[in-house]
Amino acid sequence: MSVHLLEPSPVTEARAARPCRLCGHGLEHSLVDLGMSPLCESILAPGQLDAMEPYFPLHVLICGQCFLVQLGQYVSPEHIFREYAYFSSYSTTWVAHAKAYCEMIAPRLGLGPDSLVVELASNDGYLLQHFLPLGVPVLGIEPAANVAQVAIDSGIATRVDFFGVALADALVADGRRADLIIGNNVLAQVPDLNDFVAGMARLLAPDGVITLEFPHLERLIAENQFDTIYHEHFSYFSLISIERLAAGHGLKLIDVDELPTHGGSLRVYLAHLGSTWPAAPRVADLLARERRRGFDDIATYASFAERVTRTKRSLLSFLIAAKDAGKVICGYGAPGKGNTLLNYCGIGTDFLEFTVDRNPYKHGRFTPGMHIPIHPVEAIDELRPDYVLILPWNLKDEITQQMRHIGAWGGRFIVPIPQMTVIDPKEARS
Numbered sequence: 001m002s003v004h005l006l007e008p009s010p011v012t013e014a015r016a017a018r019p020c021r022l023c024g025h026g027l028e029h030s031l032v033d034l035g036m037s038p039l040c041e042s043i044l045a046p047g048q049l050d051a052m053e054p055y056f057p058l059h060v061l062i063c064g065q066c067f068l069v070q071l072g073q074y075v076s077p078e079h080i081f082r083e084y085a086y087f088s089s090y091s092t093t094w095v096a097h098a099k100a101y102c103e104m105i106a107p108r109l110g111l112g113p114d115s116l117v118v119e120l121a122s123n124d125g126y127l128l129q130h131f132l133p134l135g136v137p138v139l140g141i142e143p144a145a146n147v148a149q150v151a152i153d154s155g156i157a158t159r160v161d162f163f164g165v166a167l168a169d170a171l172v173a174d175g176r177r178a179d180l181i182i183g184n185n186v187l188a189q190v191p192d193l194n195d196f197v198a199g200m201a202r203l204l205a206p207d208g209v210i211t212l213e214f215p216h217l218e219r220l221i222a223e224n225q226f227d228t229i230y231h232e233h234f235s236y237f238s239l240i241s242i243e244r245l246a247a248g249h250g251l252k253l254i255d256v257d258e259l260p261t262h263g264g265s266l267r268v269y270l271a272h273l274g275s276t277w278p279a280a281p282r283v284a285d286l287l288a289r290e291r292r293r294g295f296d297d298i299a300t301y302a303s304f305a306e307r308v309t310r311t312k313r314s315l316l317s318f319l320i321a322a323k324d325a326g327k328v329i330c331g332y333g334a335p336g337k338g339n340t341l342l343n344y345c346g347i348g349t350d351f352l353e354f355t356v357d358r359n360p361y362k363h364g365r366f367t368p369g370m371h372i373p374i375h376p377v378e379a380i381d382e383l384r385p386d387y388v389l390i391l392p393w394n395l396k397d398e399i400t401q402q403m404r405h406i407g408a409w410g411g412r413f414i415v416p417i418p419q420m421t422v423i424d425p426k427e428a429r430s
């Protein structure tokens with residue numbers, strides 16, 4: 001009997017380990033595999049709903065050598081950032097955070113009319129605007145032209161470009177050196193980490209300071225923040241990995257702050273190795289704490305994946321029971337992190353009527369993958385849902401305050417991370 005066989009496919013060799021983005025060592029360890037997922041920031045216009053949608057692996061690996069947690073790069077930064085939908089100024093909490101930073105750092109570094117502050121990924125000028133009343137010259141670097149235009153229109157010098165050694169050298173050739181370089185929530189989104197940090201080192205004046213803010217890997221692991229993992233975030237940093245990255249480019253850690261933003265962030269202060277800046281004791285203290293907690297030991301990371309699947313099961317169990325009981329649920333927010341959660345858990349319009357967002361750019365569009373419609377915030381008042389699932393849980397205090405009136409019709413909030421919690425607005429802190 002003859003059996004029709006398909007053309008045998010070539011023997012699949014175990015894929016050669018991809019090199020670590022920081023140190024080049026082969027990546028052999030998995031942190032968590034969230035399956036296939038669309039790009040989190042690619043919200044869809046109605047005309048795109050019938051089109052094929054690209055999905056990419058959301059499989060997080062960790063380097064056994066330098067402990068950088070990282071995703072493979074499946075799309076170019078040009079694709080992600082040329083038309084970016086995120087305008088920082090739509091978060092009042094974030095703008096207030098930026099203002100407080102500017103008012104702290106300007107006197108600390110003695111910045112004045114002869115200084116230059118450069119912000120990398122300056123977005124719509126949400127931060128640099130606060131230096132203008134202080135009389136400090138600024139330059140924003142922002143690759144997304146539509147977002148940069150908002151900053152330019154409000155008088156904030158902004159260059160539409162990607163940052164790296166090439167741009168740093170061009171600026172230095174123009175006679176510009178930065179006394180302060182700011183990078184808030186940009187390091188994670190840089191595919192070529194070494195080029196980016198080398199560029200900062202070249203642009204930095206001899207006694208200048210770099211401050212970088214990024215979500216702290218320690219909080220991601222401890223608080224189960226798996227939804228902060230998405231394709232646009234290539235890297236996830238501990239202080240241990242940052243120290244190694246900085247040292248590779250002649251930079252040293254001189255201070256570190258632990259911040260509540262984005263579920264728990266670090267703000268690191270870097271300076272040239274040869275500069276006279278001393279290192280604050282907090283640097284050694286935090287490095288020691290990370291080592292004590294095992295962030296330099298691959299075994300520490302092994303239990304994370306199981307905690308992620310447990311969170312998925314408990315959230316789905318709650319939503320299924322609520323729907324079976326006839327409850328009406330909608331979402332709040334359409335952030336990138338929401339899309340990882342929705343796609344990984346398979347939460348679509350079978351659970352959520354719609355989600356809302358304060359950013360008008362997103363209205364009338366749909367979340368990637370699950371195709372949940374995005375409405376203005378007022379849609380919640382019309383629907384009067386039983387539950388509002390807060391997707392940007394890092395802003396839950398702000399949102400539960402702004403939306404506490406849902407308690408008038410018995411509405412309650414669901415916060416999915418670190419574990420599923422229901423909040424009655426009548427009991428939320430005011």
Ligand SMILES: [Zn+2]
Pocket residue numbers: 020021022023024025063064065066067068
């Ligand atoms: Zn590495």
